Amino acid sequence: MSALYSRFQYSGTNVGTIIFTIKRLAYLILLLFGVATCVFFISKMVPGDAVSAYLSPRSLANPDIVTAFKEKWGLNDSLWIQYLNYLTNLVKLDLGVSIRTGNPVVEELKRSYPATMELAFFSILFASIMGVLFGIVSATKRNSIVDQMVRTISVTGVSIPSFWFAIIVLFIFYSKLGWAPGIGRLSLRVSPPERISGMYVLDGLLTGDMAAVKDALAHLILPAIVLGSFTMGLITRTTRSSLLETLSSDYIRTARAKGLTDRGIMVVHAFGNAAIPVLTVIGVGFGNLLGGMVVVEKIFAWPGVGQFAYQSVLGLDFPAIIGVSLLIALNYAVINLIIDLLYGVIDPRVRVGR
Amino acid sequence: MKKKGLLLTCVLLVLSIASISAKGDAEPASGQAGVNTPLVIAIEPDYFTFDPGYAYELYAPMIINVVYDNLFEFTPEAVAPVPQLAESYTVSDDGLVYTFKLRKDAAFVSGNSVTATDVKFSFDRAINLKSNASALLDGVVSIDVVDDNTVSITLGKADSAFISKTTSTAFAVLDSAVVIEHGGVSDASAAQTDNAQNYLDHQSAGSGPYILKSFTADDKLVMVRNENYWGDLPAFETIIIQDMPDENAQLLAVKAGDIDIAFNLSSDQLSQFDSVEGVQIISSTTMTMGFIMMHSDPLIGLQVSDPYVQKAIRYAVDYKGLQTLIGAGTITSESFIQVGFIGSKDPIDPVSQTDLAKAKNMLSKSAYPEGFSIDFRVCDLAPEGIPLTLIAEKIKSDLEKINISINIVQETWGGGFGDAYRNRTVGFTAMYWGPDYNDPNTQLAFLPGQYVGLRAGWTADMNPALAAMYDTIVAETDINVRTKLIEDVVTETGKDSPFIVYAQYPKYIAASSMLKGVEYSNLYRLDLAAISK
Numbered sequence: 001m002s003a004l005y006s007r008f009q010y011s012g013t014n015v016g017t018i019i020f021t022i023k024r025l026a027y028l029i030l031l032l033f034g035v036a037t038c039v040f041f042i043s044k045m046v047p048g049d050a051v052s053a054y055l056s057p058r059s060l061a062n063p064d065i066v067t068a069f070k071e072k073w074g075l076n077d078s079l080w081i082q083y084l085n086y087l088t089n090l091v092k093l094d095l096g097v098s099i100r101t102g103n104p105v106v107e108e109l110k111r112s113y114p115a116t117m118e119l120a121f122f123s124i125l126f127a128s129i130m131g132v133l134f135g136i137v138s139a140t141k142r143n144s145i146v147d148q149m150v151r152t153i154s155v156t157g158v159s160i161p162s163f164w165f166a167i168i169v170l171f172i173f174y175s176k177l178g179w180a181p182g183i184g185r186l187s188l189r190v191s192p193p194e195r196i197s198g199m200y201v202l203d204g205l206l207t208g209d210m211a212a213v214k215d216a217l218a219h220l221i222l223p224a225i226v227l228g229s230f231t232m233g234l235i236t237r238t239t240r241s242s243l244l245e246t247l248s249s250d251y252i253r254t255a256r257a258k259g260l261t262d263r264g265i266m267v268v269h270a271f272g273n274a275a276i277p278v279l280t281v282i283g284v285g286f287g288n289l290l291g292g293m294v295v296v297e298k299i300f301a302w303p304g305v306g307q308f309a310y311q312s313v314l315g316l317d318f319p320a321i322i323g324v325s326l327l328i329a330l331n332y333a334v335i336n337l338i339i340d341l342l343y344g345v346i347d348p349r350v351r352v353g354r
Numbered sequence: 355m356k357k358k359g360l361l362l363t364c365v366l367l368v369l370s371i372a373s374i375s376a377k378g379d380a381e382p383a384s385g386q387a388g389v390n391t392p393l394v395i396a397i398e399p400d401y402f403t404f405d406p407g408y409a410y411e412l413y414a415p416m417i418i419n420v421v422y423d424n425l426f427e428f429t430p431e432a433v434a435p436v437p438q439l440a441e442s443y444t445v446s447d448d449g450l451v452y453t454f455k456l457r458k459d460a461a462f463v464s465g466n467s468v469t470a471t472d473v474k475f476s477f478d479r480a481i482n483l484k485s486n487a488s489a490l491l492d493g494v495v496s497i498d499v500v501d502d503n504t505v506s507i508t509l510g511k512a513d514s515a516f517i518s519k520t521t522s523t524a525f526a527v528l529d530s531a532v533v534i535e536h537g538g539v540s541d542a543s544a545a546q547t548d549n550a551q552n553y554l555d556h557q558s559a560g561s562g563p564y565i566l567k568s569f570t571a572d573d574k575l576v577m578v579r580n581e582n583y584w585g586d587l588p589a590f591e592t593i594i595i596q597d598m599p600d601e602n603a604q605l606l607a608v609k610a611g612d613i614d615i616a617f618n619l620s621s622d623q624l625s626q627f628d629s630v631e632g633v634q635i636i637s638s639t640t641m642t643m644g645f646i647m648m649h650s651d652p653l654i655g656l657q658v659s660d661p662y663v664q665k666a667i668r669y670a671v672d673y674k675g676l677q678t679l680i681g682a683g684t685i686t687s688e689s690f691i692q693v694g695f696i697g698s699k700d701p702i703d704p705v706s707q708t709d710l711a712k713a714k715n716m717l718s719k720s721a722y723p724e725g726f727s728i729d730f731r732v733c734d735l736a737p738e739g740i741p742l743t744l745i746a747e748k749i750k751s752d753l754e755k756i757n758i759s760i761n762i763v764q765e766t767w768g769g770g771f772g773d774a775y776r777n778r779t780v781g782f783t784a785m786y787w788g789p790d791y792n793d794p795n796t797q798l799a800f801l802p803g804q805y806v807g808l809r810a811g812w813t814a815d816m817n818p819a820l821a822a823m824y825d826t827i828v829a830e831t832d833i834n835v836r837t838k839l840i841e842d843v844v845t846e847t848g849k850d851s852p853f854i855v856y857a858q859y860p861k862y863i864a865a866s867s868m869l870k871g872v873e874y875s876n877l878y879r880l881d882l883a884a885i886s887k
Contacts (some may be wrong), residue, residue, distance in 0.1 A: 046769065049773070052772045052773050052776060053768055053772065054486070055486060056410055056486040056489060056790070057776065057799075057805060057806070058486075058489035058490070058492075058790055058799075058805075059485070059486045059488070059489040060776055061489075061805045062488075062489055062492060064484055065484045065485070065486075065488055065489060067484075068484035068545040068546075069484070069485075071545070071546070072545060072546065100402050101402045101403070101571055102402070102403060102408070102551050102552065102555070103552065108571070111570070111571070112572065167600075167602050167603075170602075170603060170606055171606060174606060174610065175606040175609060175610055178610075182603070182606065182607050182610060182612050183598060183600075183603050183607065184573075184574075184596065185573075188392065188394060188594060188596070188612075298599045298600055299599075299600040299602075299603055300603070301573075301596065301597050301598045301599060301600070301603065303570060303571070303572040303573035303597070304572075307572040307597075307599075308571075308572060311572065314768070315768075316768045
């Protein structure tokens with residue numbers, strides 16, 4: 001108890017941590033600038049252009065329509081003028097207008113991002129809880145039948161293709177057993193809760209709309225499992241190997257010699273020290289979830305960023321593609337920042353090192 | 355004890371998940387009750403706007419058709435357009451001026467009457483937005499208000515398909531007062547200054563039987579019945595169109611009764627309904643047409659520019675095999691005028707059309723009697739869910755039988771193929787085409803010298819008589835004469851052209867057996883107002 005107490009007390013006023021955080025935020029801005037520049041120029045270099053993608057054959061045969069389209073979307077300007085306009089707007093947090101939907105990209109991301117974040121959160125929650133539990137069971141029961149089973153599950157989770165897994169779980173739990181609801185975020189008979197964050201579970205809890213909370217949770221189960229299965233497998237394997245390494249350390253042997261129980265050793269000494277690699281995997285996994293949303297969102301008709309990105313790429317909607325890229329980069333950077341800060345909370349050596 | 359604790363935690367977690375999900379599905383499915391319950395349709399949508407001035411996508415007409423009215427419409431039983439907002443019309447002797455009398459009882463959702471001013475505003479706006487929809491109004495020179503209930507439209511050239519064109523979404527009539535109030539502009543500056551699209555994507559400014567209530571992209575669209583509709587009220591009070599991009603998810607949902615109509619099924623899935631009660635399968639032939647294109651310019655088409663090679667390929671293609679590949683209900687038209695249009699012929703016999711002996715004979719007369727190898731460019735599109743790459747594989751195996759070796763080059767539509775195709779630099783490919791409006795004149799774009807014909811290097815000077823048919827048919831307002839002229843086009847192009855039509859695609863819809871009036875419409879996809887229980 002005393003060790004845990006001093007750890008949190010110490011981390012609260014660490015000047016190094018503040019400087020570290022400021023530095024990382026500066027890197028974040030540089031990173032976003034780099035991503036914005038790369039995506040802008042790559043999108044201009046790829047073959048195919050928005051004019052051909054959006055205008056019909058009949059319209060392309062009409063020069064007035066082609067000219068009006070180019071003028072409307074600023075495609076007549078030189079590349080550098082387009083880039084300058086783009087950066088100027090970016091500073092004002094204006095990502096432009098989606099050619100496909102005609103709405104500001106920022107509005108489209110505001111609409112779709114909460115749905116994705118909600119699903120990603122529950123996926124990582126599922127992956128973390130199950131992964132850590134499986135990892136602990138597997139490490140403590142090394143080479144037993146339970147260990148073999150857990151390792152099989154983790155390998156399956158890592159290797160199973162999500163499009164196939166999604167259809168299978170829908171077929172079994174929705175179509176055959178009727179245990180889970182079908183696709184979408186809510187049943188058609190249930191109205192969404194009043195919008196605060198756009199995340200139905202959170203909004204339902206904040207507004208006291210428990211019917212919406214219950215229905216939203218039910219709809220989250222299958223996509224969260226499908227999306228989280230890969231990360232769960234990784235977390236299981238990392239937890240197991242990290243714990244095995246820690247459990248073979250001298251200080252654990254000393255703790256045992258002092259007569260501590262297995263549970264005491266695991267909770268107070270072993271897991272805390274084995275947690276850093278696990279935390280890294282959780283962080284990377286969370287970032288990967290956002291990138292892997294496309295397939296799961298398509299099959300479960302989840303109106304999130306993945307669907308928006310998929311449709312935007314198909315339609316060569318460059319303002320939208322750049323907006324999604326920036327959002328994903330921002331997510332990765334913020335998650336990494338949080339993970340780095342958590343390292344310091346868990347491991348005093350990291351704080352001192354800063 | 356420790357093991358049991360962990361195991362107990364796992365079991366409790368799984369049980370709690372199961373209990374939440376079981377509770378989540380405890381109530382009856384929405385699509386199973388009476389007409390007062392919503393009609394729920396699942397589709398893989400392609401639409402993103404319901405502004406008639408912009409909408410051009412395949413499924414947008416399904417919505418716009420019931421939210422807006424047009425001067426004319428197509429009904430399931432009619433072979434020609436029938437008046438909707440128009441009560442009657444006259445055409446000047448030169449075929450250039452159409453004068454429409456509007457019905458007086460039609461009103462918009464706002465309560466405003468539908469007047470000639472609204473028609474003028476809507477058509478002017480559609481022209482001046484310079485969008486995909488505008489292209490359908492090419493040829494309209496002016497729209498003039500004669501009086502509140504009379505409007506005249508002047509064309510630059512006589513157009514025998516003009517009345518058919520007025521049934522398309524670009525000709526929907528909008529409530530001008532409401533649209534102007536929300537930033538709508540109809541003058542020449544509309545392309546830059548009109549700001550009404552966002553409003554029209556989420557709300558109604560029409561006089562149709564349904565009112566657009568809400569639309570969330572990638573999620574769902576909700577329409578409610580217009581209780582003050584001037585015509586017959588449709589059966590369902592509410593229609594929900596749920597985005598469901600995955601066809602397997604659609605299949606599971608319609609089997610479970612969570613949706614009433616699954617709109618995007620493939621032929622492979624049909625057998626899964628054999629033992630399912632309460633679901634009907636509607637199989638229809640669409641106007642979506644697949645074709646092989648062989649460029650006539652030797653620099654681009656290489657060997658396939660040789661007319662004898664084109665004939666050899668025409669005989670070598672296994673039409674029956676392609677029909678089987680695409681699915682039950684596939685037919686093959688003789689030419690690029692699809693079966694179902696006036697002037698078209700009956701579908702070809704897919705078995706007798708393939709004749710390898712004749713194919714080899716034709717090839718022997720060409721400059722390449724021993725056969726040859728050639729690139730076959732194919733893009734990633736999938737008309738009615740069937741990838742063109744699959745079609746390319748079948749054509750490859752067919753042509754191997756006459757010593758033509760195809761090297762399939764896969765490309766993406768957006769990644770360059772689309773540009774090359776439209777810039778007329780694709781030599782040999784398989785593509786598809788859907789009509790822009792419900793009239794065979796739209797297919798005349800395949801004639802020599804027209805924009806699709808030119809993609810195959812088929813210039814007007816290669817067949818001046820056939821090229822001249824375009825203007826003749828477009829100007830011909832006598833339906834019988836026009837039908838005969840189109841028949842002549844089919845006869846001539848069915849045997850000799852750079853295009854080989856390999857199929858007219860089918861469409862499969864699964865619907866609750868309780869529903870009536872679920873029919874595929876080539877113009878609207880589904881006539882939602884005609885569906886009842």
